[in-house]
Amino acid sequence: MLISTSDLNSLLNNSNVIIADTRSFKEYSEGHIPGAVHLDLFAFHWIDTTKQGIENFNNQTQNLLSFLGVTAEKKVVFYDIISGMLAARGVWMLMYFSHDNTSMLDGGITKWKKENLPLETKPNGFKPSKFKGKINPEIISGFEYIKDNLDKITILDVRSTGEYNGSTIRAAKSGHIPNAINIDWNQNINKDGTFKNNEEISKMYDYPKDSEIVTYCQGAYRAANSFLVLKKLGFKNVRVYLGSWGEWGNKLELPVEK
Numbered sequence: 001m002l003i004s005t006s007d008l009n010s011l012l013n014n015s016n017v018i019i020a021d022t023r024s025f026k027e028y029s030e031g032h033i034p035g036a037v038h039l040d041l042f043a044f045h046w047i048d049t050t051k052q053g054i055e056n057f058n059n060q061t062q063n064l065l066s067f068l069g070v071t072a073e074k075k076v077v078f079y080d081i082i083s084g085m086l087a088a089r090g091v092w093m094l095m096y097f098s099h100d101n102t103s104m105l106d107g108g109i110t111k112w113k114k115e116n117l118p119l120e121t122k123p124n125g126f127k128p129s130k131f132k133g134k135i136n137p138e139i140i141s142g143f144e145y146i147k148d149n150l151d152k153i154t155i156l157d158v159r160s161t162g163e164y165n166g167s168t169i170r171a172a173k174s175g176h177i178p179n180a181i182n183i184d185w186n187q188n189i190n191k192d193g194t195f196k197n198n199e200e201i202s203k204m205y206d207y208p209k210d211s212e213i214v215t216y217c218q219g220a221y222r223a224a225n226s227f228l229v230l231k232k233l234g235f236k237n238v239r240v241y242l243g244s245w246g247e248w249g250n251k252l253e254l255p256v257e258k
Ligand SMILES: O=S(=O)([O-])[S-]
Pocket: 085, 217, 218, 219, 220, 221, 222, 223
């Protein structure tokens, strides 16, 4: 799931590798990893997890991955500024389509630049494919799944303390999903932007490895980052709640705790 700067550097010019820069277009234009295409994953924000909403998400994600040129044979590497949430969302999306040959760049472009690795400014075009992945329903959650299993699953709110306790308001209601515990995703990352090592993080995520965990944040980007960390630690049953607080906090009938 993670690729080092030196390993990615050795894969430049490999036609079987797609590199996707998930930062803003401005940042991309000022200098990106050679060969990388720009993919605006924030524009692909999704909060509707009704049955129809998930079906639409599946279709549109498949279209997006085809636009990116994904095929079963290609390795897909996502990066952002650090080992961040956008790249993590990209990796999670590929895993959701059972494409496991995907990684995020550990330390992101910050580490890449620090090591004086090559950059270019010219934009690269997409080479679209007809990607057909097999959906893995085990790594996604909608609001119904959480509502029906509130007492059976570990709900991991990876937002800031303010968002969790309701002092920061980002939806019609503030607070958190009942029973959710709060571990801010920022705690996954070292000061240099790389992921903390497993030994350090496992103290934070001290649950049996077969626990059923659902991560959420505001829009399922930070949640994807914590999802990857939990997978890296060997947790087997982890899902990202796609709608996250953007959906839950706006559905007035759903319960909230502060
Ligand atoms: O990470 S986020 O989706 O909450 S902005």
